[in-house]
Amino acid sequence: MPATKFICPNGEQVPIAQCLHKCPHGQRCMFLPTLRAISKSLERNIKEPTVTELIAGIRETYLKKTTNYAVDPLGIMYALQGQAIHSIHESCTEGNILSEIRLKDAITSGKFDLYGRILDDNSDHVLGDLKVTSSYKLMKALGIYKVDVPTGEIYKSGMRAGQPKFRKEFRYNGVRDVLDWSIQLNYYRMLLEDAGFQVDRMVIQAICRDSNLKTAAERGIDRTVYLIPINRISDHWLKSYFSKKAVLLNMALFNQELPPACKPRERWNDRKCTGYCAARENCPYAKRLLLEKESGDSYAVDIAS
Numbered sequence: 001m002p003a004t005k006f007i008c009p010n011g012e013q014v015p016i017a018q019c020l021h022k023c024p025h026g027q028r029c030m031f032l033p034t035l036r037a038i039s040k041s042l043e044r045n046i047k048e049p050t051v052t053e054l055i056a057g058i059r060e061t062y063l064k065k066t067t068n069y070a071v072d073p074l075g076i077m078y079a080l081q082g083q084a085i086h087s088i089h090e091s092c093t094e095g096n097i098l099s100e101i102r103l104k105d106a107i108t109s110g111k112f113d114l115y116g117r118i119l120d121d122n123s124d125h126v127l128g129d130l131k132v133t134s135s136y137k138l139m140k141a142l143g144i145y146k147v148d149v150p151t152g153e154i155y156k157s158g159m160r161a162g163q164p165k166f167r168k169e170f171r172y173n174g175v176r177d178v179l180d181w182s183i184q185l186n187y188y189r190m191l192l193e194d195a196g197f198q199v200d201r202m203v204i205q206a207i208c209r210d211s212n213l214k215t216a217a218e219r220g221i222d223r224t225v226y227l228i229p230i231n232r233i234s235d236h237w238l239k240s241y242f243s244k245k246a247v248l249l250n251m252a253l254f255n256q257e258l259p260p261a262c263k264p265r266e267r268w269n270d271r272k273c274t275g276y277c278a279a280r281e282n283c284p285y286a287k288r289l290l291l292e293k294e295s296g297d298s299y300a301v302d303i304a305s
Contacts, residue, residue: 002042002043002044003016003042003068003069003070003071003278004016004068004069004070005068005069005070005071006019006035006070006071006072006073007070007071007072007073008024008025008029009029009074010025012024013070016039016042019035020032020035020036020039029073029074030073030074034073035073037080038073038076038077038080041076041079041080041083042071042076046109048104048108048109049061049108049245049246049249049250050108050109050110051108051109051110051184051187051188051242052110052184053108053249054108054242054245054246054249055180055183055184056262056266057261057262057263057266057267058245058248058249058252058259058260058262059258059259059260059261059262059283059285060262060266060267060277060279060283061249062249062252062253062258062259063258063279063282063283064278064279065253066253066256067279067282069278069279069281069282070278070281071278078132078209081132081209082130082131082132085130085132085207086100086113086130089113089114089130093114093116095116095117096116096117096124097114097115097116097117097118098112098114098115098116099113099114099115100112100113103188103191103192103194103195104191105191105194107239107242107243107246108187108242108246110184110187110188110191112127112129112188112191112192113128113129113130114126114127114128114129114130115127115128115192115197115199119201119203119227120201123200123201125197125198125199125200125201126199126200126201126202126203127185127188127189127192127199127201127202127203128202128203128204128205129181129184129185129188129202129203129204129205130204130205130207131181131204131205131206131207132206132207132209133206133207133208133209134208134209134210135208135210135211135213135215135216135219135221136219138206138208138219138221138226139219139220139221140176140177141176141177141178141181141206141228142172142176142220142226142228143172143173143174143175143176143177144170144171144172144174144219144220144221145170145171145174146168146169146170146171146220147168147169147171148166148167148168149166149167149168149169150164150165150166151164151165151166151167152165153165170220172220176228178204178228178230179265181204181228181230182230182231182233183233183238183241185202185204185230186202186230186232186233186238187238187242189202189232190235190238190239201229202229202230202231202232203227203228203229203230204227204228204230205225205226205227205228206225206226206227206228207224207225208221208223208224208225208226211223211224258284261283261285262285270289273285273286273289273290274286274289274290274293
């Protein structure tokens with residue numbers, strides 16, 4: 001089921017159809033065409049679970065498919081920007097470049113962004129994916145971190161007198177956190193290869209949406225666009241991973257039974273549950289976390305709830 005309500009700036013939830021017909025507050029929080037575009041972007045006409053839905057937690061996807069939920073239009077703006085970037089690229093794919101084609105197999109379906117001679121003039125077999133993301137996500141994806149480096153000086157006064165001084169320096173050889181992106185792009189690669197297309201390379205073009213802010217520079221992000229190579233993942237592992245998640249989701253949908261809470265990685269160690277998951281108001285686990293956050297109490301949250 002799609003989102004059925006918008007969350008107004010004052011926290012009130014209003015049915016989307018009512019919002020688009022007439023703002024209950026007398027003046028809209030953004031232009032009507034923008035709200036219409038956001039509403040349209042929330043529509044889902046695909047019956048089978050998609051690659052991106054299966055990468056997410058089973059409970060999250062189940063709740064989005066079976067319950068009514070509310071979304072903050074301002075929070076959807078980033079996704080709308082991503083869709084605009086995709087549309088711009090799709091209109092500029094003349095030549096031997098394929099774009100925005102949905103492929104499917106017995107397990108799932110996925111729509112890749114770009115395939116063909118998109119990067120190297122000597123290769124017609126590059127699979128590309130477009131991401132509009134934050135400097136924090138990019139910092140993690142690029143393996144950037146900070147270390148304390150001695151300056152050779154010491155503090156001469158104050159509580160730290162006699163202690164050595166340090167400065168922060170960036171390092172660019174950390175572990176790259178690109179697992180979800182890798183899983184997604186590799187499954188598109190497998191779908192393309194099953195359809196008879198050769199894939200020699202996989203590359204993500206990541207656009208930093210906050211590249212001009214101070215926080216981006218503090219994270220070592222000094223460019224707007226980064227190209228991130230993606231390594232191959234075993235086809236056997238991919239099929240096993242997606243098959244298991246598809247079976248669990250389909251069983252939950254058939255039995256109309258709430259799946260177990262999403263895994264820690266899928267829920268970003270609970271950060272997604274308290275502020276980013278659109279279906280959190282219908283999830284017992286997320287509601288208990290939010291209650292704990294609001295009350296300031298500290299108690300264990302039952303992972304099975």
